[in-house]
Amino acid sequence: MAKSKITAIKVKIKNDIATAKMVFSHPMMTYNQAKTKTGNSDDANFITHITANVGEEVVFDVSTSQFFSKNPIFKFQFKCDSFKIGRKLMGREIDNGVVIDASKKGDLLTITATDRKGNTYKKSVELASRKKKR
Amino acid sequence: MNRRDFLSFAGSAIALSVIPMDLSAIDFRKSKPDVWTAHTIDDATKALYNVKDVAVSDQIKLTVPKINSSGGAVPVKFSTTLDAKTIALFQDANPESAVAVYEVNKYDMKKYEAKIKMGTSGTIMVLVETTDGKIYMTKTTTEVAAGGCEG
Numbered sequence: 190m191a192k193s194k195i196t197a198i199k200v201k202i203k204n205d206i207a208t209a210k211m212v213f214s215h216p217m218m219t220y221n222q223a224k225t226k227t228g229n230s231d232d233a234n235f236i237t238h239i240t241a242n243v244g245e246e247v248v249f250d251v252s253t254s255q256f257f258s259k260n261p262i263f264k265f266q267f268k269c270d271s272f273k274i275g276r277k278l279m280g281r282e283i284d285n286g287v288v289i290d291a292s293k294k295g296d297l298l299t300i301t302a303t304d305r306k307g308n309t310y311k312k313s314v315e316l317a318s319r320k321k322k323r
Numbered sequence: 324m325n326r327r328d329f330l331s332f333a334g335s336a337i338a339l340s341v342i343p344m345d346l347s348a349i350d351f352r353k354s355k356p357d358v359w360t361a362h363t364i365d366d367a368t369k370a371l372y373n374v375k376d377v378a379v380s381d382q383i384k385l386t387v388p389k390i391n392s393s394g395g396a397v398p399v400k401f402s403t404t405l406d407a408k409t410i411a412l413f414q415d416a417n418p419e420s421a422v423a424v425y426e427v428n429k430y431d432m433k434k435y436e437a438k439i440k441m442g443t444s445g446t447i448m449v450l451v452e453t454t455d456g457k458i459y460m461t462k463t464t465t466e467v468a469a470g471g472c473e474g
Contacts, residue, residue, distance in 0.1 A: 206432060219440070221418065237350075240348075246430065247430075248430045248431065249425075249428070250348050250349075250425065250428065251425045251426070252350055252351035252352045252423065252424045253423045254359060254423060256414070256417050257423070257439055258396040258397075258438040258439060259395065261437065261438065262436075262437065263436070264435060264437070265431070265432075265436075266431075266434045267428075267431055268429075268430045269430070271430075
């Protein structure tokens, strides 16, 4: 079985609103599924809490259950006008080795998730936008 | 119950900024365990908000397909323009009713999407607790061609 993790976080920024999509790789095994599979419902494991923050500011917080789909995807939106938004490089720029100066990089959106067995998953992505006026 | 009492009730689940890993605010799984074992929407509502007979609000939007070929991944979209403090997602198609409880923050646009399991056709309900302590809801039904708890 593949190791559980936050597979990806994608953020789109428009009109000072960030839309974030996070994809997990996690079995989200219910008590019933565990009972059927191993005979022991205590083998159930599913994500129980997810928090997203930018610096110390919480932008998303949810307590969750066994009833989210396997390999769950969550989408949420938050106001990002008070955060630093970096510039997303175009493919051509990346190919040409253009690098954004660290001081111009956007704030990080960090996702922290916990599951029933106490495993913690964490992943960050820079808040960045292609547009000059975000 | 004002917010300070509510937060102190949550006790040890509250994040301390000195511990960077744990930035969550209220972990409703710890602070309200009965919500997650409730078998009906009414029981989950009672356990979370201590109310029953919740009024409908047209300021909560909930979109779910009418028919789903599989109950393993029913797409749910919901949002609210109410001044929300917490938002709950419940259903009556699984052994327990509580799917999620969102805690709203000042940046939150209160617009969410996710995919949930539905063991049978049934009702999905979104409840909103406003900052002045009122509870509202909206609900919809959805059909599932094949049950979703087999994974």
